[in-house]
Amino acid sequence: xxxxxxxIQTALAVGAIYSLVALALFxxxxxxxxxxxSTDGCYTLGFAVGATVTLAxxxxxxxxxxxxxxxxxxxxxxxxxxxLGVESILAxxxxxxxxxxxxxxxxxxxxxxxxxxxxxxxxxxxxxxxxEWWRNWYKVIxxxxxxxxxxxxxxxxxxxxxxxxxxxxxxxADMIRASSINPAFTITVGLCLANSLTALAGCLxxxxxxxxxxxxxxxxxxxxxxxxxxGESLMGRGSIPKRIFGVVxxxxxxxxxxxxxxxxxxxxxxxxxxSALIVAVAIATPQGRKLIALQRQKMAxxxxxxxxxx
Amino acid sequence: xxxxxxxSKTFNSGTINEKRALDHVSLHLAPGDFVTIVGxxxxxxxxxxxxxxxxxxxxxxxxxxxxxxxTFKPEYRRSREMGRLFQDPMRGTAPHMTIExxxxxxxxxxxxxxxxFFSRTSKAERRxxxxxxxxxxxxxxxxMKQPVGLLSGGQRQxxxxxxxxxxxxxxxxxxxxxxxxxxxxxxxxxxxxxxVVARNKITTLMVTHNMNQALExxxxxxxxxxxxxxxxxxxxxxxxxxxxxxxERFRAGAGKDLDNDRILLSE
Numbered sequence: 064x065x066x067x068x069x070x071i072q073t074a075l076a077v078g079a080i081y082s083l084v085a086l087a088l089f090x091x092x093x094x095x096x097x098x099x100x101s102t103d104g105c106y107t108l109g110f111a112v113g114a115t116v117t118l119a120x121x122x123x124x125x126x127x128x129x130x131x132x133x134x135x136x137x138x139x140x141x142x143x144x145x146x147l148g149v150e151s152i153l154a155x156x157x158x159x160x161x162x163x164x165x166x167x168x169x170x171x172x173x174x175x176x177x178x179x180x181x182x183x184x185x186x187x188x189x190x191x192x193x194x195e196w197w198r199n200w201y202k203v204i205x206x207x208x209x210x211x212x213x214x215x216x217x218x219x220x221x222x223x224x225x226x227x228x229x230x231x232x233x234x235x236a237d238m239i240r241a242s243s244i245n246p247a248f249t250i251t252v253g254l255c256l257a258n259s260l261t262a263l264a265g266c267l268x269x270x271x272x273x274x275x276x277x278x279x280x281x282x283x284x285x286x287x288x289x290x291x292x293x294g295e296s297l298m299g300r301g302s303i304p305k306r307i308f309g310v311v312x313x314x315x316x317x318x319x320x321x322x323x324x325x326x327x328x329x330x331x332x333x334x335x336x337x338s339a340l341i342v343a344v345a346i347a348t349p350q351g352r353k354l355i356a357l358q359r360q361k362m363a364x365x366x367x368x369x370x371x372x373x
Numbered sequence: 374x375x376x377x378x379x380x381s382k383t384f385n386s387g388t389i390n391e392k393r394a395l396d397h398v399s400l401h402l403a404p405g406d407f408v409t410i411v412g413x414x415x416x417x418x419x420x421x422x423x424x425x426x427x428x429x430x431x432x433x434x435x436x437x438x439x440x441x442x443x444t445f446k447p448e449y450r451r452s453r454e455m456g457r458l459f460q461d462p463m464r465g466t467a468p469h470m471t472i473e474x475x476x477x478x479x480x481x482x483x484x485x486x487x488x489x490f491f492s493r494t495s496k497a498e499r500r501x502x503x504x505x506x507x508x509x510x511x512x513x514x515x516x517m518k519q520p521v522g523l524l525s526g527g528q529r530q531x532x533x534x535x536x537x538x539x540x541x542x543x544x545x546x547x548x549x550x551x552x553x554x555x556x557x558x559x560x561x562x563x564x565x566x567x568x569v570v571a572r573n574k575i576t577t578l579m580v581t582h583n584m585n586q587a588l589e590x591x592x593x594x595x596x597x598x599x600x601x602x603x604x605x606x607x608x609x610x611x612x613x614x615x616x617x618x619x620x621e622r623f624r625a626g627a628g629k630d631l632d633n634d635r636i637l638l639s640e
Contacts, residue, residue: 225490227470227478234467241426241465242536243453243482300469 072203074322076271078315079206083264084283085290085314086217086307090257092291095250096233100155102261102287104162105136106280109262110269111169114176117183117270125184125266133262136162137254145247166277177274184270206267213260214311218304229253282335289342290314296348317341374576375402375544380424380434394420396600407570407577407591411584413631416597418580422546427451439543453482456537458530458550465533468522472513472532475521476502479536505539509565527558531565541573548580582636584616598627
């Protein structure tokens with residue numbers, strides 16, 4: 064069998080975590096229209112901070128601590144582009160590079176960190192019940208519950224005045240300048256929120272796997288983009304709740320495709336290439352459809368023209 | 374209401390492309406003034422608007438709004454008290470947000486307290502938006518949940534006008550806001566403009582390239598050339614003026630003929 068139940072469980076758990084990163088990119092990339100490339104470093108930062116706090120004996124504090132660290136990273140990215148005039152893509156790259164050292168420092172200058180054996184969010188959740196189904200599914204339920212909470216919050220947030228201002232900042236910069244909204248402020252809030260979600264995801268992933276190394280985040284931005292693009296091409300640009308649902312759906316689908324790839328015995332070394340291919344195909348699909356439609360139209364016109372000539 | 378004291382602005386200063394866009398301009402608007410502005414290409418009309426709205430800070434001189442010196446106040450802070458419309462109807466509204474959401478954003482201007490950031494549109498506000506939309510007489514009040522991108526240029530411009538004036542601003546800047554619309558729609562938007570301005574007694578500056586409009590609308594007409602105001606007519610002198618007379622006066626003031634490839638001398 065291509066997909067065992069464990070594979071599906073892992074796919075769902077990791078899908079929920081990836082959904083958080085995809086949501087972060089949804090905020091920065093789709094809503095604010097900013098390519099924030101600090102995702103990779105921020106994801107690792109979330110794990111580094113979360114694991115360190117967990118090791119210090121505060122398993123629940125790990126999540127808010129990771130989110131706060133992510134928000135700080137987002138603030139730096141935003142500060143660089145709004146106040147210091149650094150190009151937004153460059154700001155992300157700079158922060159991403161700097162975060163590598165920061166992450167090493169947080170992890171105590173070691174390139175990997177294990178929380179195996181210490182009390183963590185997941186080990187505590189596991190101990191909640193001895194029931195068979197809970198033992199099987201808690202690894203899916205915990206991230207899914209957190210994801211649900213975050214989705215509800217994001218959906219609510221983007222209907223408040225501040226949320227509307229952030230959406231308008233990405234939708235029409237001219238309009239923002241002519242209305243009473245300070246774009247520097249909305250961009251900062253948006254990026255802080257987005258990066259706190261990325262860090263939360265990194266933290267959850269590290270806790271789920273009871274440890275990770277410094278390269279945890281490498282390629283995350285591609286993964287999240289893939290999820291985002293799959294989601295948006297499936298659900299279109301409807302209302303915010305619909306789009307959030309699309310993002311989550313996209314992340315889970317992406318993870319399932321990867322699970323199939325794992326099931327098909329594709330060597331681990333090739334995963335990055337596979338995810339890059341998925342992204343390229345997903346982004347190219349709408350354009351490909353247009354090209355095919357145009358070719359059909361051309362052929363139909365030629366056929367028609369041909370009969371007229373005869 | 375609005376005072377410009379001897380303002381100047383030079384672009385690309387010190388390079389071969391140096392351009393003195395505003396050259397010691399002084400202007401004083403009384404509350405309720407409706408001023409039309411005409412001028413050649415590159416005369417400094419839009420630059421004047423940018424100087425007032427805060428698109429850049431002026432090199433010299435000061436800008437005073439209702440007694441407050443706003444010379445170095447950033448654009449987004451000034452826009453609490455200023456409404457602005459551009460020629461391009463796409464510039465004033467967010468296309469992927471609904472009509473209601475766009476109005477809610479414009480209504481933010483009234484929010485003095487920070488906690489208003491986390492409030493959502495209330496039922497009373499929604500009804501208020503609906504009433505305001507009904508005044509436009511374009512059927513938009515029944516389309517509140519639709520994205521603005523689906524509206525026509527004229528409808529979007531009317532909506533932008535409503536957003537700029539729903540909370541009456543101290544100054545309204547109209548930069549050829551009907552020029553990109555078809556004649557019928559342009560007239561409609563212009564009528565709405567007249568109504569709104571008259572109803573709220575808003576101090577208004579309007580750039581136009583239609584010479585008849587420049588004389589018909591409002592109570593004062595300015596002509597600009599080379600970054601200066603070369604003609605300023607109001608009162609009886611303006612009441613008796615024809616387009617021909619206006620051009621004559623321009624030639625006397627600027628020392629050349631009015632040159633604008635889009636200018637409309639008659640209807």
